[in-house]
Amino acid sequence: MKLKFTKMHGLGNDFVVIDAVSQPVALDTATIRRLADRHFGVGCDQVLVVEPPPGPEADFRYRIFNADGSEVAQCGNGARCFARFVREKGLIDRDVIRVVTAAGAMTLTLVGEDRVRVNMGVPNFDPAAIPLAVHEEMPEYQVSVAGHDVIFGAVSLGNPHAVIVVPSVEKAPVAAVGAALQQHPLFPERVNVGFMEIVSPGKVRLRVYERGSGETLACGSGACAAAVVGIDQGRLRSPVTVALPGGELTVEWQGRGEPVWMTGPAESVFEGEIEL
Numbered sequence: 001m002k003l004k005f006t007k008m009h010g011l012g013n014d015f016v017v018i019d020a021v022s023q024p025v026a027l028d029t030a031t032i033r034r035l036a037d038r039h040f041g042v043g044c045d046q047v048l049v050v051e052p053p054p055g056p057e058a059d060f061r062y063r064i065f066n067a068d069g070s071e072v073a074q075c076g077n078g079a080r081c082f083a084r085f086v087r088e089k090g091l092i093d094r095d096v097i098r099v100v101t102a103a104g105a106m107t108l109t110l111v112g113e114d115r116v117r118v119n120m121g122v123p124n125f126d127p128a129a130i131p132l133a134v135h136e137e138m139p140e141y142q143v144s145v146a147g148h149d150v151i152f153g154a155v156s157l158g159n160p161h162a163v164i165v166v167p168s169v170e171k172a173p174v175a176a177v178g179a180a181l182q183q184h185p186l187f188p189e190r191v192n193v194g195f196m197e198i199v200s201p202g203k204v205r206l207r208v209y210e211r212g213s214g215e216t217l218a219c220g221s222g223a224c225a226a227a228v229v230g231i232d233q234g235r236l237r238s239p240v241t242v243a244l245p246g247g248e249l250t251v252e253w254q255g256r257g258e259p260v261w262m263t264g265p266a267e268s269v270f271e272g273e274i275e276l
């Protein structure tokens with residue numbers, strides 16, 4: 001079977017995007033891993049599959065798979081690329097797009113030439129929702145991993161995030177602590193680990209060790225998690241500019257019970273076809 005795909009990225013967080021509206025698509029875990037493999041496949045952090053909507057309340061359904069083949073519920077940079085993709089492919093002619101993911105419904109708005117504003121939903125700090133195996137919700141949690149005493153905030157953006165405030169993102173032990181915390185029994189569904197350096201109340205620098213993909217050049221939901229945890233702890237004020245290795249995102253959040261908004265770019269790189 002030959003499969004058509006588009007290679008896209010949001011700030012260097014890269015995707016193989018597959019149109020399952022116009023072509024028959026059946027992907028198993030091994031195929032996802034092969035597509036994501038940077039040596040034997042196309043190469044990407046996540047594979048995105050665009051499907052017809054489950055009902056009239058949405059324009060599309062979109063599914064997200066990490067490079068290790070695991071299916072997940074949320075991907076901020078992927079959401080922006082998805083919005084660009086459906087417009088560029090002529091699958092929709094509106095600037096406001098309603099999509100269903102495993103995390104629920106989302107609304108995306110194309111802004112100007114290449115930017116997309118995404119309602120990422122209401123952040124959830126409830127440990128059971130993250131999931132985080134503790135008895136009560138706290139602003140910060142403590143754990144020892146990989147020889148480091150770590151203090152982190154935790155939140156769900158539809159996917160699980162831990163956010164660690166560090167003095168310098170360059171010097172942060174991203175791979176060692178990221179991998180160890182991701183596998184820690186505190187996180188039964190693993191976790192995306194963000195390392196946040198606070199530059200000012202309106203600006204942070206962030207590196208994210210992603211669940212299922214390792215460190216990426218940018219993580220949209222990770223950027224939202226970092227801003228939300230920082231605002232909730234009183235360290236940051238909305239809007240927050242999040243500078244990731246691949247570029248900047250703007251995150252807005254008015255506090256508990258409110259949705260978080262993320263704005264940033266999305267870009268197509270090339271079209272391809274792969275024999276499966």
Ligand SMILES: N[C@@H](CCC[C@H](N)C(=O)O)C(=O)O
Nearest residue numbers: 075076077159211219220221
């Ligand atoms: N890169 C993404 C997040 C992708 C999913 C994540 N690795 C998970 O397993 O939850 C983003 O931009 O949000």
